[in-house]
Amino acid sequence: MKPPAAPESTPPPGAGGGAAESGDPGLPGFRTWRRVYWFVLGCFAAYVVLLAWLTRLFSR
Amino acid sequence: MNPLDYVVLLGTMIGIAVYGMWKARLRHNLSDYLRSDHVVGWGTIGLSVMATQASAITFLSTPGQAYESGLGFVQNYFGLPLALVIVAAVFLPIYRRLKVYTAYEYLGHRFDPKTRLLGAGLFLLQRGLASGITIYAPAIILSTVLGWRQDATIVLTGTFVIIYTVAGGNDAVSITQKWQMAVIFAGLVAAFVVVLAKIPAGLGLGGALSVAGGLGKLQAVDFSLDPDKRYTLWSGVLGGVFLSLSYFGTDQSQVQRYLSGTSLRESRLGLMFNAVLKIPMQFFILLLGALVFVFYQFDTPPVIFNHAAWAAHAQGETGARLRALEAGFDAAHAQQRERIEAWLAARRAGDPETAAARAAMLAAQARLDAVRAEARQALAAGGGGAPTSDADYVFITFVLEQMPHGVIGLLIALIFAAAISSLASELAALGETTTVDFYRHVLRPDRPDAHYVRASRWFTTLWGAVAILFALFAHLVENLIQAINILGSIFYGVVLGLFLVAFFLRRVGGTAVFFAALAAQALVLALYFSLSISFLWYNAIGCAACVGFSLILQTLLGDGRRPAAAQAA
Numbered sequence: 001m002k003p004p005a006a007p008e009s010t011p012p013p014g015a016g017g018g019a020a021e022s023g024d025p026g027l028p029g030f031r032t033w034r035r036v037y038w039f040v041l042g043c044f045a046a047y048v049v050l051l052a053w054l055t056r057l058f059s060r
Numbered sequence: 061m062n063p064l065d066y067v068v069l070l071g072t073m074i075g076i077a078v079y080g081m082w083k084a085r086l087r088h089n090l091s092d093y094l095r096s097d098h099v100v101g102w103g104t105i106g107l108s109v110m111a112t113q114a115s116a117i118t119f120l121s122t123p124g125q126a127y128e129s130g131l132g133f134v135q136n137y138f139g140l141p142l143a144l145v146i147v148a149a150v151f152l153p154i155y156r157r158l159k160v161y162t163a164y165e166y167l168g169h170r171f172d173p174k175t176r177l178l179g180a181g182l183f184l185l186q187r188g189l190a191s192g193i194t195i196y197a198p199a200i201i202l203s204t205v206l207g208w209r210q211d212a213t214i215v216l217t218g219t220f221v222i223i224y225t226v227a228g229g230n231d232a233v234s235i236t237q238k239w240q241m242a243v244i245f246a247g248l249v250a251a252f253v254v255v256l257a258k259i260p261a262g263l264g265l266g267g268a269l270s271v272a273g274g275l276g277k278l279q280a281v282d283f284s285l286d287p288d289k290r291y292t293l294w295s296g297v298l299g300g301v302f303l304s305l306s307y308f309g310t311d312q313s314q315v316q317r318y319l320s321g322t323s324l325r326e327s328r329l330g331l332m333f334n335a336v337l338k339i340p341m342q343f344f345i346l347l348l349g350a351l352v353f354v355f356y357q358f359d360t361p362p363v364i365f366n367h368a369a370w371a372a373h374a375q376g377e378t379g380a381r382l383r384a385l386e387a388g389f390d391a392a393h394a395q396q397r398e399r400i401e402a403w404l405a406a407r408r409a410g411d412p413e414t415a416a417a418r419a420a421m422l423a424a425q426a427r428l429d430a431v432r433a434e435a436r437q438a439l440a441a442g443g444g445g446a447p448t449s450d451a452d453y454v455f456i457t458f459v460l461e462q463m464p465h466g467v468i469g470l471l472i473a474l475i476f477a478a479a480i481s482s483l484a485s486e487l488a489a490l491g492e493t494t495t496v497d498f499y500r501h502v503l504r505p506d507r508p509d510a511h512y513v514r515a516s517r518w519f520t521t522l523w524g525a526v527a528i529l530f531a532l533f534a535h536l537v538e539n540l541i542q543a544i545n546i547l548g549s550i551f552y553g554v555v556l557g558l559f560l561v562a563f564f565l566r567r568v569g570g571t572a573v574f575f576a577a578l579a580a581q582a583l584v585l586a587l588y589f590s591l592s593i594s595f596l597w598y599n600a601i602g603c604a605a606c607v608g609f610s611l612i613l614q615t616l617l618g619d620g621r622r623p624a625a626a627q628a629a
Binding site: 023025026027033036037040041043044047048051052054055057058059 | 131134138141142144145148149269270272273274276278279280281283293324325328329332335336339340343
């Protein structure tokens with residue numbers, strides 16, 4: 001059976017707007033949006049580490 | 061509150077609303093009115109998204125949550141950054157490329173009109189009721205502590221929001237939210253400075269944090285895998301991603317905020333602003349509550365913070381018992397204070413008995429908590445259930461009793477700013493969805509823009525009236541806030557399921573997903589009435605059922621493709 005084709009009006013999942021996705025976010029130090037997303041997730045990881053450190057430091 | 065506080069409160073609130081309406085004047089076409097015609101920058105979007113999520117109850121309840129249970133509640137927001145990255149990378153570019161006004165319009169593009177109406181209908185039902193709570197929850201607390209009439213507080217707050225939302229449209233909502241967030245940040249900083257100044261001399265911020273940590277209030281991260289624990293790193297990340305994705309990706313009150321951006325870049329940066337700052341902001345509010353807790357270790361707090369409830373019962377049949385509990389609480393508090401000072405002295409001296417001193421301090425804290433729990437039980441037994449918990453009154457009691465005049469007005473303005481900024485987004489989204497997805501799409505297509513702008517104003521006013529009416533009669537439902545949370549969880553999962561199928565399951569068509577969503581909703585309702593599991597699970601069940609049923613139905617129906625012409629309709 002032939003696999004169903006994508007509806008014309010909907011871009012493929014994850015493509016996120018094609019050119020716009022790979023465009024310059026216009027932020028110093030970030031050439032792609034992918035880097036911005038990694039930076040955000042890095043901030044989240046740093047928050048967790050800092051909060052865990054705070055928990056340990058003041059629970060003694 | 062004195063006249064200075066009222067001047068600060070009214071001047072701030074009315075000034076911001078008038079400024080927003082003035083800036084948004086001359087909005088005549090539909091794109092201008094509903095979407096600000098894409099002229100909003102990332103800073104305004106970021107603050108607007110933040111203001112929509114942070115309701116008055118956030119600022120009333122969150123410090124109280126830290127006072128009672130510590131900083132662990134911050135883990136509730138751990139899924140938010142990842143969810144916002146997914147929304148920015150996947151959801152947002154598709155919404156913008158299709159130039160949709162509402163998220164549900166996308167369902168029409170991807171599937172068919174009936175699926176669009178189903179998504180929009182579920183949103184209107186859930187958010188329409190929740191908007192009543194956005195007014196009711198702060199009104200019940202503020203009217204209790206300030207002695208204002210509850211019905212007047214509800215009607216005045218609701219009418220005020222309707223006026224500037226209807227007059228200025230989406231642009232006025234975004235502009236006012238930016239300045240309302242400025243008031244919120246100023247209020248939080250002022251509160252933090254005053255709390256630090258009120259902590260006993262010589263203790264300082266480090267000493268205060270030691271006391272809070274010593275009494276178990278700084279446990280921010282819990283790596284436990286115990287499913288019975290309410291807040292852990294794992295439940296925060298897994299559950300939080302799911303809930304935040306539903307809220308930011310499919311709830312029109314948020315989608316409308318970030319679609320008003322000048323470009324995809326501005327909208328994305330607005331979302332990333334929240335992804336980076338939301339956790340620190342919630343941490344800061346919780347830390348404020350932990351410092352209020354430390355303040356009340358050295359200054360005797362009331363056994364029950366809801367003074368009105370306490371006073372009403374103290375004169376009734378349970379009065380003698382409550383007064384005895386109050387005396388016991390005061391004695392236990394004096395002992396607790398001695399134990400804290402002994403522990404601090406032992407720590408400073410490097411005494412080997414520090415551990416024993418801490419154990420004694422924790423035992424005194426447990427006694428204090430037991431007396432407070434007994435007092436709450438006595439109140440509940442005397443007067444039945446209450447729609448708010450005593451923790452909701454901790455921060456407002458501290459503000460009214462300890463803050464200088466002027467700052468009190470600023471902090472009450474903070475609470476009102478949070479309430480009306482959330483409500484404005486909700487009413488604008490309800491009016492927009494009713495206009496775009498029902499009125500223009502089904503009832504009156506092909507009319508001029510000015511006609512739809514007028515219709516949107518009328519629908520926004522109508523939803524505002526519904527919210528006010530619901531808030532006025534909300535006291536008839538016991539434990540109302542929980543009831544609304546349950547209602548949200550029952551519908552949110554299926555709506556998210558619709559969108560996940562739309563984005564990621566290319567082979568599924570409109571008919572399959574429509575009937576799958578109905579079946580999933582019926583399953584969730586059947587489970588709700590037959591099981592006693594935590595309501596948060598219904599989000600996951602509804603979403604998984606919608607996705608699973610869609611795949612099964614599409615397999616049974618065959619090819620899910622539709623002609624391209626139909627897609628573009």
